[in-house]
Every structure is written in C-alpha cells, then in structure tokens.
Amino acid sequence: xxxxxxxxxxxxxxxxxxxxxxxxxxxxxxxxxxxxxxxxxxxxxxxxxxxxxxxxxxxxxxxxxxxxxxxxxxxxxxxxxxxxxxxxxxxxxxxxxxxxxxxxxxxxxxxxxxxxxxxxxxxxxxxxxxxxxxxxxxxxxxxxxxxxxxxxxxxxxxxxxxxxxxxxxxxxxxxxxxxxxxxxxxxxxxxxxxxxxxxxxxxxxxxxxxxxxxxxxxxxxxxxxxxxxxxxxxxxxxxxxxxxxxxxxxxxxxxxxxxxxxxxxxxxxxxxxxxxxxxxxxxxxxxxxxxxxxxxxxxxxxxxxxxxxxxxxxxxxxxxxxxxxxxxxxxxxxxxxxxxxxxx
Amino acid sequence: xxxxxxxxxxxxxxxxxxxxxxxxxxxxxxxxxxxxxxxxxxxxxxxxxxxxxxxxxxxxxxxxxxxxxxxxxxxxxxxxxxxxxxxxxxxxxxxxxxxxxxxxxxxxxxxxxxxxxxxxxxxxxxxxxxxxxxxxxxxxxxxxxxxxxxxxxxxxxxxxxxxxxxxxxxxxxxxxxxxxxxxxxxxxxxxxxxxxxxxxxxxxxxxxxxxxxxxxxxxxxxxxxxxxxxxxxxxxxxxxxxxxxxxxxxxxxxxxxxxxxxxxxxxxxxxxxxxxxxxxxxxxxxxxxxxxxxxxxxxxxxxxxxxxxxxxxxxxxxxxxxxxxxxxxxxxxxxxxxxxxxxxxxxxxxxxxxxxxxxxxxxxxxxxxxxxxxxxxxxxxxxxxxxxxxxxxxxxxxxxxxxxxxxxxxxxxxxxxxxxxxxxxxxxxxxxxxxxxxxxxxxxxxxxxxxxxxxxxxxxxxxxxxxxxxxxxxxxxxxxxxxxxxxxxxxxxxxxxxxxxxxxxxxxxxxxxxxxxxx
Numbered sequence: 001x002x003x004x005x006x007x008x009x010x011x012x013x014x015x016x017x018x019x020x021x022x023x024x025x026x027x028x029x030x031x032x033x034x035x036x037x038x039x040x041x042x043x044x045x046x047x048x049x050x051x052x053x054x055x056x057x058x059x060x061x062x063x064x065x066x067x068x069x070x071x072x073x074x075x076x077x078x079x080x081x082x083x084x085x086x087x088x089x090x091x092x093x094x095x096x097x098x099x100x101x102x103x104x105x106x107x108x109x110x111x112x113x114x115x116x117x118x119x120x121x122x123x124x125x126x127x128x129x130x131x132x133x134x135x136x137x138x139x140x141x142x143x144x145x146x147x148x149x150x151x152x153x154x155x156x157x158x159x160x161x162x163x164x165x166x167x168x169x170x171x172x173x174x175x176x177x178x179x180x181x182x183x184x185x186x187x188x189x190x191x192x193x194x195x196x197x198x199x200x201x202x203x204x205x206x207x208x209x210x211x212x213x214x215x216x217x218x219x220x221x222x223x224x225x226x227x228x229x230x231x232x233x234x235x236x237x238x239x240x241x242x243x244x245x246x247x248x249x250x251x252x253x254x255x256x257x258x259x260x261x262x263x264x265x266x267x268x269x270x271x272x273x274x275x276x277x278x279x280x281x282x283x284x285x286x287x288x289x290x291x292x293x294x295x296x297x298x299x300x301x302x303x304x305x306x307x308x309x310x311x312x313x314x315x316x317x318x319x320x321x322x323x324x325x326x327x328x329x330x331x332x333x334x335x336x337x338x339x340x341x342x343x344x
Numbered sequence: 345x346x347x348x349x350x351x352x353x354x355x356x357x358x359x360x361x362x363x364x365x366x367x368x369x370x371x372x373x374x375x376x377x378x379x380x381x382x383x384x385x386x387x388x389x390x391x392x393x394x395x396x397x398x399x400x401x402x403x404x405x406x407x408x409x410x411x412x413x414x415x416x417x418x419x420x421x422x423x424x425x426x427x428x429x430x431x432x433x434x435x436x437x438x439x440x441x442x443x444x445x446x447x448x449x450x451x452x453x454x455x456x457x458x459x460x461x462x463x464x465x466x467x468x469x470x471x472x473x474x475x476x477x478x479x480x481x482x483x484x485x486x487x488x489x490x491x492x493x494x495x496x497x498x499x500x501x502x503x504x505x506x507x508x509x510x511x512x513x514x515x516x517x518x519x520x521x522x523x524x525x526x527x528x529x530x531x532x533x534x535x536x537x538x539x540x541x542x543x544x545x546x547x548x549x550x551x552x553x554x555x556x557x558x559x560x561x562x563x564x565x566x567x568x569x570x571x572x573x574x575x576x577x578x579x580x581x582x583x584x585x586x587x588x589x590x591x592x593x594x595x596x597x598x599x600x601x602x603x604x605x606x607x608x609x610x611x612x613x614x615x616x617x618x619x620x621x622x623x624x625x626x627x628x629x630x631x632x633x634x635x636x637x638x639x640x641x642x643x644x645x646x647x648x649x650x651x652x653x654x655x656x657x658x659x660x661x662x663x664x665x666x667x668x669x670x671x672x673x674x675x676x677x678x679x680x681x682x683x684x685x686x687x688x689x690x691x692x693x694x695x696x697x698x699x700x701x702x703x704x705x706x707x708x709x710x711x712x713x714x715x716x717x718x719x720x721x722x723x724x725x726x727x728x729x730x731x732x733x734x735x736x737x738x739x740x741x742x743x744x745x746x747x748x749x750x751x752x753x754x755x756x757x758x759x760x761x762x763x764x765x766x767x768x769x770x771x772x773x774x775x776x777x778x779x780x781x782x783x784x785x786x787x788x789x790x791x792x793x794x795x796x797x798x799x800x801x802x803x804x805x806x807x808x809x810x811x812x813x814x815x816x817x818x819x820x821x822x823x824x825x826x827x828x829x830x831x832x833x834x835x836x837x838x839x840x841x842x843x844x845x846x847x848x849x850x851x852x853x854x855x856x857x858x859x860x861x862x863x
Contacts (some may be wrong), residue, residue, distance in 0.1 A: 188822075209734070210730045214716065215723075221710075225708060226709075228666070228668060229553070230689055230692030
C-alpha cells in the first residue's frame, strides 16, 4: 500500500467534514486497501484455474466444492483469528475438532439423538469444544503457561482421548435428520457454506462492533496497557480460547455432516491451515491487529489453490510446497507494510 | 575482534594518572528526537587514567550522551575525537572496537547463560567456529580475580547471581573487551556500602593502568571520593566542565545543576479548602525492598507531588495505590471505601485513573485510533448489550480531543503518529472521560516538548479545580514544586519530608534527596 501519506491527509481533512464522510474515507484507505492484495491473489488463482482447466473449474458444482471445503476450516480459522488477535495461539484446534466429532458420535450420544433430537449431537460437540477451550484458557490465563505449550499439550491430550473413546475406529453417523439438515442445502447453497457465512459475519460483528472485540485488540496489542486501563485481561483471555473451542465444535458438526463419520483422525493439521489462513489474511501473529475479512480470503485462497492443483492432477506434495511459498511471501509483504506504518 | 589479554588490575602500585592528554573529546554534540532536543551542544573531554564524573538532574541528557558515546544513538551535530582522531561511532560494535565499553544501570546480561559466556558474549574464544570453553573459563576466572571477585564461579548461570555479582560480571565483560574508556551509569545504585568500597578499589586499579572511567552517580559523596574532575549537564548542554571533584563546593554544584534556563509557566494555585473532603487516603503502605510506611491523604481539588530520585520508590508507590502492585501492608481508601489490594479493577471502579510513567508500553495502544485509546476505559458507557455505538464513542472522543487541543486533529489516526505531549493528552482524556475521583500522574511531562508542557500543567490544574484529587510524581523537582500544593520527598523508599510546596525550594529538595552529601 502506497497510501500511507494520503491516509493522514484524508483524516485531517475529514475532521471538517461530517463524521460519516470520515469513516468512509478511512474504510477506503485502510480496510479495502489492505484486502486488495488478497482479492488480487484470488483473482490470479481463478485465472490460472480457468486457463488450465476452464471446462471444469468455472462450473457451479466446482465452485460449491471449493466453498464446501473452505467452510469447515474457515470456521476454525475465525476462532483462530480471535485468539491470535488477542496475542495468543491455539495449536489444539485440529485435536479439538477430532475429539468433538468422536464424542458427538458415540453410541450413547447417537442413541439420545435418535430418541429425542439431533440437537443432542450438536450440543455435545459444542460442549466438548468449549470445555477444551476453557481448559486451554485457564491454563494460559491463570496457570501462566505460554499459549504455545498449553495448546500443544491439549493437541496431544485431546487427540489421545479421541482415540481412546473411539477405540481408533471410525464412527458412522446414523441419524438421518442430522445428515439431511447439515449435509443438505438451502436455496442451492450447501448448509455448510451458510454456517460458515453466519460464523464469519458474527465474528466480524463481534470483533469490530462490540466491547469484546475492542478488548481483544487491546489485550493483544498491549497487555500491560490493557490491564492498567482496567480491562479484565485474564478473564478475557479465557473467553478467547473458549471461543476458539466453540468454533472447533461447530467445525466438528460440519465435518460429521460432510463425511457422515466421527473419527479421531478428523482435523489433522487444521492448526497449520488455520494459522496460515489467518496470517496471510493480514492478522499479526504478535497480536493487536486482526481481520476477519482477511481470514476469509486466506481460507478461500488456500482452498482454491488446492482445487486448481487437484484439477490439474498435481500431487498433494506439490500443493504443500506452494502453500509454504505463499505463506512466506504473505508474511514478507506484511512485515514491509508494518514497517511502513511504523515509520510514517 | 582480536582476543587479547585483558588488563588485569593488579593494584595501585603503578602510580597515578599516566598522561594528561585527552583520550576522548566530544564537542558540540546535538541530538534531537521528535519534539525534543535531548542534547543541545554538549562538550566533554576525558583524559586517560582519570575518573570523570557526569553530574546533572534527571532529563539533563546524561543517558542520551552515553548512548551517543556507545554508538547506540547517532548525534545530529558535533564531533567525537578519540586520541585526537575524529571518529564516527555508527554502531555499538564500532564503539567497542574503539575501546569504549559501558556498564548500564539496567544490566544487559543474558540471565540464562553462564558467567563466562556472558563475559565473552559476542567475542567468544573460538577455533573454526567451535567455542573453546576451557579457554573462556580460564580467562574469565583471571579477569574476575583481577576484579577481586575470584570467588564467582564462572560456570554459574548469571541469573542466579545477586545484583552485586551481576554488576561485577558486567564490569568483567567491559574489561574482556580491552576497553580504554568505561562508562558506568549509576553503578552503585544496586550495591551496599561494602560492595561500593570494592567497586572503588577496582576503579582505582583500572585508572592506574590508564583506563579512563566516566562515572555517573547522584551521590555526591561518591563523586568526592572517587572522582577526579566533574562535568555538569543541564537541559542537554554542558554548563561547567573540568571542575575539581574534591574541591568544588556542593552549593556550587547544585546551583549549576538547577537554575534552569527555560522557565516553565505554572498555572496559579487554587485555594484548597480545609473543609474539602479527603478523597484519597493511604495508610502505612509498604512493599519490602521498595518503600515502607508511606501514609498520605489528598483532598478534592488538591495536587500532591512526590519528589525523589529514580529508585526512591516514587513510581512504585503510585502503582501500588493503583493496585498494579500488591502491598505487603497498608490500605488505600477512596472516599472512605477501602480498595482491594493489588486489584486494578477495584481502583478503576472506585474512580482512580493512572497515567503511567512508560506511556507507550503501559498506557497506549499505539496502532489503534486516538478515539479508541480515549474510550478504552469507559467502553461500557457506549455499549448496549455488548455492541458499541461507534458514533457516540467518536463524538465523545472528538469533543475531548478538541477541548484538550490534541494535534494534529482527527481522532481516527493511530496514536503512534502523535508527539509525546499529544499522546499524554490522549491518556489524560481517557481518564477525563471516566469522571475520575483520583488521578495518578507518573512523569506526566516525560518526552513532552517545552511548548506542550505548559498545556499539560494547565490541564492538570484545571482537573484539580474540577474537584479531582491528583497525585503527581516527577523526577523534575521544579515541576513538583511548581505544580503541586503539597510535596512529599522520598529517599530510599521513605518519606523524609512532607509539607506545603511553597515552603520548600529546589535546593532544599535536592539536599534532602541527596542527603549525606551536603556536608
């Protein structure tokens, strides 16, 4: 972004103009500008997709495939955006998805769901995810364990517990109404995608329009200043990890619907994909700056990349290499941007 | 980096000053920071083999001068000569190569590494990239023995040593570099008298070998004992140089340090009614190692000032009142209600606000917009059901920013873009918005340029006039005396004087804080 100087002039001029004009100016010069690069990257990817396999890439069903794939990891990434903006990191998201999916598909839970309502499966998944997040948060905020280690421990423990509960067997979802509802679609768009849209929209509102969001930026940007300003930093940290856990519970429900299974192998490497999507989206790993829109783009870029590679019969390994390169480029760009804002 | 044998101070046998020629000459050094001219024409000449003392009040520019000398800051004007050759000290490495080493107030050791590793950090004895640990250990032992501290185990982790031991390691590091000039920034601050005596023995050993020492201390009696010549800094400029450290009268030194060239305008005091209610009452507050038995009360509309040196416990008292530190004994009451000790939220709820010393790291969210920084402590007011009303929030912030004349105007720019004075206004605006009962100000004008200072002073006075009880901490005595109604003088964690600000002057305060040196 080369608008750094124009940015300041815009805001000084805007003080004479009515506040609405100022806000529009601010939005144009910061928010959209920051996301422009991401849009551009996505457009380039789509052009490559159309050029290499236009007949299959640019079709309705394929677009829905991309969106469906993006939905699950997308929900996880929204939760991750909150944690990282608040100055933390959560390595246990994949394991929490696995444990939630397994717990929600045990015979007992499924029996409950068959007898009464599928809501029991959903609430089990959410409860398990939220509880794991609560443990993470308590360990980090009150046990003073660094987030990296606390969630690394949760990563190992949650997946282990999932293996114990499931006896390492894949558990089939046999509740028809559950599969029909979450596996189905609404106005031609898969329910999963709707869920992602809802979670992302809610995430944007919470991060940008509520006291909770504002406190998240404060805690992540300068913990000491937040504490001295009277913000309950510890309680807020716990809430952030619970939120990430809840998002994992939602993702588990989505994954159960998509694969009609619950398994201890679900959500492998979700932590890496989510962190990568959040970071290339423009959220600072050091905390204090976060963007939901950026994260959504990050997720879309990665899933589209996967799709283009798959359509062209390129291996999974080649995809991984490409992902690695993208992450490095994104972070380098981000650093340059950060340096420019600091020097101005 | 040529590893060479460090000069082992062997004693005092080699006689006094070796040469009278100048080892270091700094002329007309100027250093500007945005909004502040930290150094404004400093001259300093140091001879080989002498202990040259640097004297000046807080903010006189001593620390900045040292950073220029050690290559951490680049001067905007002026020349530095070493042995007559003009040099550019562009990096700390360049300074080290010229034989300049520094021992800082805050020790810059790596706590997780061993004593020997710390001493040779950056120039480890090595062959083909493999560190020669035995050689390092042996040489470290040799240097430590030379310093009279052969008992410090060289393989011990530095973090587990007491403060005095760390100081010795820090000095050993300077010696390992074969330094010709060692800057010591308040080296005695963390030492007890016995260790200070040992420090002086080491310094004498060094100077006997022709090493020059630039010694900074607020304790005049030390300067008398160890110093050869004195240079006095005031407001970033040299006011006197080459004074005899033993003969120059104390009165003269204090006169040189005070007597400011810039006169600040302090707003007139208001009449404090003795019937005004006591808002803040602090009783017998103590924290071991920091301060003890601190009691004071502040009435509505009154400004109470704390004067004292760095390390006298000023800021610690303030942070304890605020609940950011937990007191060992004592209580804090606001409007008669006791606060929960060590609990910031309890203080904030009772209407206490803090403008902390380290504005950038403790108060501001630098990359966030001005208005968000103003409203961060009173978000609830602009929220319903957790949702923020951005319009109301901005409107309130705009109104405050305009009334405080925050420049450049515009509440959407990140706070980072503002100058120090305007950043401080943002912090004050935060607490204004909350309708505080008590405002704690820690160094409210640090890093604030001269023009903006009087604005801050006027603002503080206006706040008091509106009925807020204010506690002010400042290392600038003049500021405390000019702004406060009553003054508490702290020395080493204890209140040595409490009384009306008009009945004491700057010299008396300096005498009190440097007590023991005035006779």
